[in-house]
Amino acid sequence: MNQKKALSRLLAAVTLSTALVYPQAASAAAPPPALHDDNPSGHFGDWYTGAVPPNASKDKPVILFVQGLHSTYTTWYTTDGFYDAAYNAGYRTAFVQLKDADGTGGNMWTNGAKLAEVIKKVADYYGVSKINIIAHSKGGIDTQTALVHYGAHQYVNVVHQIATPNKGSELADLAYSNWAGWLADILGKKDDAVYSLQTSYMANFRSQTDNRTEIRSTKTYMAAGTGDDGMFSPTWFGHAAIPGEDDGAVSVESAFGLPYGIKSFTKDISHGQIVKASNTWNLVEPKLQKASIRANKVSEDKSKSSTLEESSVILRGGEVEDTVSETFFLESGIDQFNLDTMTSSEDTVVTLISPSGKKYEADRSEKSESEDESEIFKGAVHNFIEVEEPEAGEWTLEVEGSDDAFFMVGSVKGGEEAKVKASKKVFKKGDKAKISVDMGKNEIDQSLLEKANLTRSLNGEKASVLDEVKFAIKEDELTGNFTVPTKPGVYNLSFDITGINEDGEPFTRSINYNFAVTDRDGEIEE
Template sequence: MNQKALSRLLAAVTLSTALVYPQAASAAAPPPALHDDNPNGHFGDWYTGAVPPNVSDSKPVILFVQGLHSTYKTWYTTDGFYDAAYNAGYRTAFVQLKDADGTGGNMWTNGAKLAEVIKKVADYYGVSKINIVAHSKGGIDTQTALVHYGAHQYVNVVHQIATPNKGSELADLAYSNWAGWLADILGKKDDAVYSLQTSYMANYRSQTDNRAETRSTKTYMAAGTGDDGMFSPTWFGHAAIPGEDDGAVSVESAFGLSYGIKSFTKDISHGQIVKASNTWNLVEPKLQKASTRERANKVSKDKSKTSTLEESSVILRGGEVEDNASETFFLESGIAQFNLDTMTSSEDTVVTLISPSGKEYEADRSKNSDSEEEPEIFKGAVHHFIEVEEPEAGEWTLEVEGSDDAFFMVGSVEGGEQAKVKASKKVFKKGDKAKISVDLGKNEIDQSLLEKANLTRSLNGEKANVLDEVEFAVKEDELMGNFSVPTKPGVYNLSFDVTGINENGEPFTRSINYNFAVTNSDGELEK
C-alpha cells in the first residue's frame, strides 16, 4: 500500500474515532417552523429554527444553505449543524432551493430566490444583517445572491464549507464522451451539474470576482482532503480530481476565491465535513469575526485567461452497454496497485477485467455503500470494484455485459507514470485558437497509436455525441493539439487517450479530459 492509500486508511480510523467521541452538543433541537411561500412546491420555502432557551441576541442569526441536489435536511439531521447551533444559543433559518423539487438549479436560478429569502430572514428576526453557513454548491448560490442579486447588504459573514469555487472535475466528466451515457441514465445532467463544470465556473469567476459587492461581506473557505474509506465512491473520486480533494471538490477549488479567507482544512470527506461533531467547532468561531482583520486568500483573479496545468494517472472508459461492451488499455510494469471502479446503472450488469495473460478478475459489488455521503454527481450508480496488486504489463481488457445500460470506468494507477497536461486557457470566444499539450516526461509517445480526440458539447437531456475530432502530432517529445474552438457558445469536452512507451519498451495508457467554454461576443454563456 502506497503512502497516499495509507494516509486515507489512517483518515478513516481518525474519522471513526471522531464519530464515537463527538465534540458538538448532542441535544436534539425542536423541528424548525415552515414558512410555506410556495404552495405548489418546495422551491422558495424557508424555515426558522426553534428559539433556544439560552438564546443570545449578541450572537448573529445563521441561515444555512445546502449544496447540490440537497434539501434543508442537510442541516436538520443526526449530528447536524442545526442541533449544534441550537445548543449554542443561535437563532437559525433554512431555505429550500430548486433542488428540493427534483432537478437542481444553477446559481442564477437558486441565487435569485435565495436573495429574496435572505431579506425575509433578516426581516423576520428584526436584524440588519445575518450570517450564512453554506455547503458545497450552496456557497456559489449564496455568492450569486449577494453579488448579482443585491443581498450583500443583508449579510455580514459567509462561511463556505467545501464549495467548488472553481468547479468540480466530476461535473466535467458527467458530460464527457466516457461518462455522459451513464450520467444521462442516472438523471444527473441538469442545470446545477452543468454550472459546476470547471470552465463554466472560470467564466463565472470572471463575471463575479471583480465586482464591488464582493467586498461587502467577509467570506471564509474550508476544504476537505479525506474520503469515506477504501473502495468508497469518494475514495475513487480522488482519482478523477487533481491534487488534494474530499472526493468531490479539490482543495484548490474550495480555496478558489481571491478575496476569501482560509478557515480550515480537515482530512474528511465531502459529506462528513458538514457533520457537527467534525467541524462545528471550527466554523462557529468564525461567525463572530465580522469586524476583525484577516488576510485574504492569494489567488489569481481571472483564471479564464491563464494556462492550466494538470496531471493524469487515470484511465477512463465508458459508453453504452447493449449485450456486450469491450474496452482495452495498456499498463506498464512497476505499478504498485491498479484500482478499478466501473459504474453502471443496473446491478445485473456484469463487469470482468482480463489480464494480458488471460487471468480474469470478477468485480466485487459487496463494497457498495448506501451512504448518503456519496457525491451527488454519480449518486445512485452501482459500483463494480476490482483491485489488482502489481498488475502485469501489457494490454488489459474490460468486458461489460448487460442490456439497456451504460458504464463509466475509472482506473487509478498507483506508482505508475503520469501525463502532464497543459492547455492555453479555460474560456474562449468563438473563433479563438486553442492549444493543448501532453508531456510524458522521459517516456516516448507512441505515434503508431495516436488517435484523434473526441470533441463533445455539454448538453442536458442528450447523449454525449461527438461533434468533431481533433488531430494531434508529436513535437519536441510532446503531444500537441491545435484547433479552432466551436462557434456556438457553450461548454465542451475534449476527451482522448495518450499512449506512452517507457524505458523498458512497454506501452501504457493515460486518459485526458479537457473541459473548456466558448462565450459570445459579450463574454457570456447561456445562463
C-alpha cells in the first residue's frame, strides 16, 4: 500500500468515526469512498467512487461532486455532508481531486481540462451515458469549463451550482489591490485560482463561454446565499467588502450571473454553511431529477456594458514595520462603524483613535482556518472594533508589529454612499477608459483628492504602482479618463474620495475598480 492510499484510508476512517459520533437524524453514515489512484505522485486527477447504497436505483442519476477554491473532496465527505445525504437517498456518487488538493489552486483552464477527463471516467465506470454534477463555489466554474471548452458537455445532464461566482468575486479583486495585496501575499493566497476569480477576468471568461453552442447541452441550476455567521465572524468581513447581498464570499448577483442558468434557491446562509446537507440538500435534490433540456436565450455580453456599484467602505492596508498610522474621515449621523483589520501575526497590535483622542482596542480572533471563512483570506488574524454613533472628524488607525502586513475594511452603517460607474470591465490594449464617482448632494474636496494608483495583478509579487490617474471634478461628480495599459493582464485602480456633506464635514470612501486588458485574440496573459 503506498503512502497516499494509506493516508486516504486513515482520513476516511477518522471521518467515518466522526460521522458515527455525530450522526444525522435518521441517516446512516456512508462507507468511505474508494480511491481511483490515477496520479501516484500527487492528488490532482485522482477520483473516488462512493459506496453503492442498498436502496440504489438506476432510475436515479449518478452524482459527481466538485468542490471549490482551495478545497478537496472532503468538502462533501464530512459530518452533515452531501455524501451521506446522497447515499441515504439512494444515489450512486463520485468525487474528484483538482489541482487545489496539491497546494496552490488551479484556474478554470487547468482544473477544467482534468475534470473533463474524470467526468468521462465516472460515466464509463457506472456504465451510464450521462451523469449529474453538484458543484460548490469555483467548482461550478471549473465544471462549466470542462463542459463547454473541453467537450464534457456530452456526458452531463444537469449541473447544480451552489454559490458559484459566475461573475467573479470582489474579494479576489481586493487580494491584488494596493491595499490588501501585501497581506494576501504573506498568506500565500495569490495563485492562479484566485487570479482567475477577479471580476474582470470572469467578465472575459463569460464572453469566451456564453455564446458557445455547448451551453445548450446541459441544464444548469444556480443557488445563492445571503447570510454570514454573525457580527465579526470570518464571513462578516466578506459581507462588508462585497457590494449588495452576499454569503460572505460570493454576491447574489454573481451566483445568479449565468445568463442561461435557472435560479434554484436563495437562502440566508453563509458560503461555508450552504454545503451542509441539513441546510440545502432538500433544495438541491429535487432538481437532479429534472433532466429535460430547455433552450435559453443568452443575454448580451456584460463585459461590454457599464458597471455601477455603491461604496460605503473605507479600505487601508500595506506593510507593517514598527508602527503604521493611517487616517480617514467620518461624518456625523452614522449609526455604526465596524472595523476588521486583518494581519498575519497574532502579535501585531491594532488600535483605533477617535478625533477626541479616545482609543479603541481591537477584539482579536485566533488565526482562522474555519471552513466558513473566505478561502481568499483564510489564515488571517481578524482584529475587530465596533463603534456606535462615531464622532465626526479625522480618525487614526495604528498598527504596530514587525514583518507583517495588514488590510483594514471599515464598514459605515447609515452614512453617505459613493456611486461608482465605469465604462466596462474588459478592454483591448490602448483603449480609452472612464470611471466616475457620484457623491449625490455632497461636494468633493479637491484638496484631499489623491491620484488613483494603478496596479497590475501578479502572483508571487507585491503590488507596485505602475501609474497614477488624475481626476476632474465637476460639482458632485468626479471623473477619470485614461488610456488602459498596452500589456494584457488584470489591473486595479484604487483610490479614496473625500466628500463634504451639507454640514461641512469631510468623509472618506474607498474605491477599487478592477478591469482587464486583452490581446487582439481576446486572451489575458497571466
